Amino acid sequence: MSGSYVLLQFGSDLFSHRFEDLESRPAFTVETVDQQVNVIVHIAREAAWSQQHPEIMGPSNSYLYFGPSRAPGYLVYGNGPEVAMVNHLRHKKESSVSRYFTAQNGRELKWKVFPQKMECVDGRTTIAMWELGQPEDVFSARLTIRHSGLSMVTEILTTLALNRMALVLDWKL
Secondary structure (H helix, E strand, C coil), X not given: CCCEEEEEEEEXXXXXXXXXECCCCEEEEEEEEECCXXXXXXXXXXXXXXXXXXXXXXXXXXXXXXXXXXXXXXXXXCCCXXXXXXXXXXXXXXXXXXXXXXXXXXXXXXXXXXXXXXXXXXXXXXXXXXXXXXXCCCCCEEEEEEHHHHHHHHHHHHHHHHHHHHHHCCCCC
16 A cells, blocks of 8 residues: 555554554554453553654544453543444444444444455545464564554554454454
C-alpha cells in the first residue's frame, strides 16, 4: 500500500503484545490490566510514535471489558461511552468472514477476517492490513496502515485486537 505506515507486532499473546514502527519506536501497547473478576485489556497509543504523525486524531487509548469467562463485554475509547463489543463485530451475512463496525466519525468500516491475514476496508479502499509474520521473522505480525487510516488508528488497532480475540475465543456471534 503506497503512502502507508508499517507497525511490527512483537508477541503473540492476544492479551499482551506491542507494536513498533520500523525505527523501533513504540507505537501501541496491548496489555491486560486486570483479571481479578473479568479481564480488562488496555490498548494504548504511545506518544513517541504519535508525535511523529500530527494527522493522528481520536482517542489515545481504549479499554476492552470482558464478561465472565472472557465472553463479549463492552469497550470504551478514551473517556467515551461504553459500546457493546458485539456492535464492533457485526456481520451482514451468516456465512460472511467480514465483520463491520461504525467508527466514531460515523463511517461504517469492515474487517475481512482470515486466520493468517485481516484487512480493514473503508468503502472499497483497504486502509489497514494485518498479516502474520513468517517463521524467520523476529516479529509476530505486520500491520500496514494507509495514511487515510491515521485519523482513526486507535479504532483500527482496537477492532483488530477485538476481531482476533473473537476468532481465537470462538465467539458465536
